Amino acid sequence: MGNAWMNYITKRDDVEIIGLCDIIIERAVEYTKKYNVNCAVYDDIKKALTACPQTNLVVDCTTPDAHELIVTSAMNAGADAIGEKPMADTREQALSEIAVSDKTGRSYAVMQNRIYLPGMRTIRKALGENLLGRLGSVSSDFFIGAHFGGFRDLMDNVLILDMAVHTFYQARFLINSNPKSVYCQEFNPPGSWYKGNASAVAIFEFENGVVYDYRGSWCSEGFNTSWECDWRLIGEKGTIKWDGGANLSAQIKKEGATGFTIPFDEIKLDMLDIGKNHGHDGCFDEMFNALIEKRLAETDCHENYYAMNMVYGAIESAKYGKKVIL
Secondary structure (H helix, E strand, C coil), rough: HHHHHHHHHHCCCCCCCCCEECCHHHHHHHHHHHHCCCCCCCCCCCHHHHCCCCCCCCEECHHHHHHHHHHHHHCCCCCCEEEEEEEEEHHHHHHHHHHHHHHHHCCEEEECCCCCCCHHHHHHHHHHHCCCCCCCEEEEEEECCCCCCCHHHHHHCCHHHHHHHHHHHHHHHHCCEEEEEEEEEEECCCCCCCCCEEEEEEEEEECCEEEECCCCCCCCCCCCCCCEEEEEECEEEEEEEEEECEEEEEECCCCCCCCCCCCCCEEEECCCCCCCCHHHHHHHHHHHHHHHHCCCCCCHHHHHHHHHHHHHHHHHHHCCCCCEEE
């Protein structure tokens, strides 16, 4: 993911990279050559910040267990931070990041690229225009066999912590409410190449009464969904379905019709034009625009925490085998 961040950042004419840091310093040196960046390299974030007191932004592309150290060090040094998901490995770390942001007045925004998609914005607009009436339930399926190698293969809660955070963020964005409870079962199915749990089923209840159910696996071979998930949203007037790609439509019951099964109107939802940058680049744009405009980004840590709380609650529920109040 560091490559995705560098590809974007090095194309901006309003950013000057003054240092690169990696615990394996040879990797930082490699990046200076790969991206033709003339800057110092370091193997420790605190040393880097001390050596570069003019730093006003730190970009965190480390593994999840290092995020708290990186972003709190940045904010305590007077810099804003932006970084890869998940926000933090644990609830305690996430709350620590928020506390440092509040104390220092610096911001920390997190990559949530899957809300910067035409399908997501189109559904949110349709719901806001009352296409389905009162929303009752939302379902998403995520089934992909992802052979990453590296740190993910060793994570205890790899699906929920490293991937479902995207989907949970999408769900909260569409439902437009905060989660209040979760029941989750994690498991690692036969044939899995992950050490930890790579599959899960979870049920969330939101403050506005909507029930959201998630089914997912990162070791599912065959009939893969999109990375953006397969979605079904059901309201009192009908249903919206989206495959995470180009197929987005609604079936709305005919007004005044009666019968055992009520006939419906098929509505193809035209994707909104959300500009040229989608996904990662769309979120990058939002993060930098927020810094320039001196406002909080849509994915600021305070907002991001609600989705992370879903993650932590799901892990806790699966661990203890009980419903968890968020």
